[in-house]
Amino acid sequence: MPIANHHSSVPVIVDEDKCIADKGCTVCIDVCPLDVLWINEETGKAHMKYDECWYCMPCEADCPTDAVTVNIPYLLR
Amino acid sequence: MKINDIPVIDTDVLVIGGGTAGPMAAVTAKEQDPSLRVILLEKANVKRSGAISMGMDGLNNAVVPGHATPEQYVKEITIANDGIVHQPALMAYATRSFPMIEKLDSWGVHFQKDETGDYDMKKVHHLGTYVLPMPEGHNVKKILYRRLRRNRVEIENRFTATRLLKDPDGNIAGMIGVNTRTAEPIIIRAKAVIMATGAAGRIGLPTSGYLFGTYENPANNGDGHAMAYHAGADLANLECFQINPLLKDYNGPACAYVTGPLGGFTANAYGERFIECDYWSGQMMLEFFKELESGTGPVFLKLDHLAEETIQEIETVLHTNERPTRGRFHEGREVNYRERMVEMHISEIGFCSGHSASGVWTDETGATTVPGLFCAGDMASVAHNYMLGAFVYGQICGESAVEFAKSRTEPQLDESFITKELERIQAPMKRADGIPPEQMEYKVRRLVNDYLQPPKVTKKMEIGLERILAVREDVPQLCARDPHELLRAMEVQSIIDCAEMAARASLYRTESRWGLYHYRVDYPDQDDSEWFYHSRLFKNENGEMAHGKRPVADYLVPLGEEKDAYQKMRVKKAANA
Structure with missing residues (x-):
């Protein structure tokens, strides 16, 4: 069966100017209990790759440069 | 030793799950004997995994001398759980509860104390006083992590266990699993295994x-329940679902434990109190559900009558602990506790002994029915265990597992079983097209909601079971594009197992019990003559899901005249009201 890609608006936003993932930081990626934050290979910065968020906040709370914001997923807003 | 070119890792004690109970179990095992090798395996990262990743705002069931006795506690939980409890296991918790609080206190966990330095206990339960607030409880995980490092527990993050291994005599022998980022398999041979994989909180659909x-951390999808089942362990009382009162659309608890002692309460649309007690029990949830569906519904959390400083105190606790995005959720909808009541609803179903009583059968030593396999926390069957129960049973399991491991030589592994399991793990990534795990997961969880969410109706549950089994038929079509999707593909197989268990367990018990948790409309009465038993669910010798009854152990504490207290949950109205 063929598979389609569908778009979805994700709750976690990373401010690329503040994010230092390209300098080796992986704090938000490490602490995510659902493993949905990954390095964006184009920018070297962290981003939310999968829309599977518990909006639990360790990524935001533990980010050393305050680059991460956790929003409420659109379906719940 | 290598199996299929995969090096086998050897350990004395393996702990699966690094949330609350798991780290305590691992630390305890090392404290018992620092020379033993102890591995803690975690699907996410131990630093922030599990139900308390952002901390916890209180102990819900603390037995503190001067405020309550273990006997009072055992009695209250027995009554709250309609008599079906293993009192020796509750008693083991109750007697160890206070030493555990003192241990955590000495580790730096902050509990609320009054001006005399005594623990500041609050009454939320129907009968006794067991709630201990911890407004600064956001750093529990950091404290646990420090202890793991100090005790030299070896941590394997981002590995999910998929099956338990047994030796030819039926004793536990270890586990097999897979890395969630690389899809690289892992085989661990262990003399004793402690499972602490949390609730099965991803079976229903919010x-x-x-x-x-979901209410539960979605990483807690029921892997442990499924693995225990496939290893031949007994599961108990799975029909006693977890259903919790939550804010509508937001998965944070309504937090009667936080707001209740400060004057907040659960109200109907007219701002009237309708339940006597906000402690989570099946009877309370049944009254909640009735009000929700009634002409005076829906149900609300009422705080708008409280003083400004009280509301600020509540906001500080609720918006910094456990589910801290709650404040953002309210902000987005312009909901202010000062101005209006907050709409509430009920959660999806789950298996979680933390709040109810279902799980892998566990006795007072943490032992399951598989020799060498121990269970702690939300997945073990000890009723109403909450966070402190996870710590206490983590400790009990740590002690029991060390004792078991020391009496054992290296277990023998079943290579053909491992080869078959490796094939099951690798299958979804070998398929270029098929059904993505997300779609299969949505489908089975939607069926759970449609057919298994109480009130339970026999014919509906039979249809639900048939539909769930039809989804199971699709498993060979599961496909995964990357290791992350493989993780989800393995998880959905556990979810299907749990959904089937939820249906079959609910059909087996032909009575109603535990209020809403097992409210069967076509068997509306509690039937103690036939059903004063723990229900068993297990895999029989033909590999089928089978059932049985386990007698309730003799009570250590008689219930006396308070035995029906939790049946009287609704606020009485005057005859002329």
Whole structure:
């Protein structure tokens, strides 16, 4: 069966100017209990790759440069 | 030793799950004997995994001398759980509860104390006083992590266990699993295994429709329940679902434990109190459900009558602990506790002994029915265990597992079983097209909501079971594009197992019990003559799901005249009201 890609608006936003993932930081990626934050290979910065968020906040709370914001997923807003 | 070119890792004690109970179990095992090798395996990262990743705002069931006795506690939980409890296991918790609080206190966990330095206990339960607030409880995980490092527990993050291994004599022998980022398999041979994989909290669908907006941390999808089942362990009382009162659309608890002692309460649309007690029990949830569906519904959390400083105190606790995005959720809808009541609803179903009583059968030593396999926390069957129970049973399991491991030589592994399991793990990534795990997961969880969410009706549950089994038929079509999707593909197989267990367990018990948790409309009465038993669910010798009854152990504490207290949950109205 063929598979389609569908778009979805994700709750976690990373401010690329503040994010230092390209300098080796992986704090938000490490602490995510659902493993949905990954390095964006184009920018070297962290981003939310999968829309599977518990909006639990360790990524935001533990980010050393305050680059991460956790929003409420659109379906719940 | 290598199996299929995979090096086998040897350990004395393996702990699966690094949330609350798991780290305590691992630390305890090392404290018992620092020379033993102890591995803690975690699907996410131990630093922030599990139900308390952002901390916890209180102990819900603390037995503190001067405020309550273990006997009073055992009695209250027995009554709250309609008599079906293993009192020796409750008693083991109750007697160890206070030493555990003192241990955590000495580790730096902050509990609320009054001006005399005594623990500041609050009454939320129907009968006794067991709630201990911890407004600064956001750093529990950091403290646990420090202890793991100090005790030299070896941590394997981002590995999910998929099956337990047994030796030819039926004793536990270890586990097999897979890395969630590389899809690289892992085989661990262990003399004793402690499972602490949390609730099965991803079987039902939240009303928001967002798959990961579950009450429980969605990483707690029931892997442990499924693995224990496949290893031949008994599961108990699975029909006693977990259903919790939550804010509507937001998966944070309504937090009667936080707001209740400060004057907040659960109200109907007219701002009237309708339940006597906000402690989570099946009877309370049944009254909640009735009000929700009634002409005076829905149900609300009422705080708008409280003083400004009280509301600020509540906001500080609720918006910094456990589910801290709650404040953002309210902000987005312009909901202010000062101005109006907050709409509430009920959660999706789950298996969670933390709040109810279902799980892998566990006795007072943490032992399951598989020799060498121990269970702690939300997945073990000890009723109403909450966070402190996870710590206490983590400790008990740590002690029991060390004792078991020391009496054992290296277990023998079943290579053909491992080869078959490796094939099951690798299958979804070998398929270029098929059904993505997300779609299969949505489908089975939607069926759970449609057919298994109480009130339970026999014919509906039979249809539900048939439909769930039809989804199971599709498993060979599961496909995964990357290791992350493989993780989800393995998880959905556990979810299907749990959904089937939820249906079959619910059909087996032909009575109603535990209020809403097992409210069967066509068997509306509690039937103690036939059903004063723990229900068993296990895999029989033909590999089928089978049932049985386990007698309730003799009570250590008689119930006396308070035995029906939790049946009287609704606020009485005057005859002329």
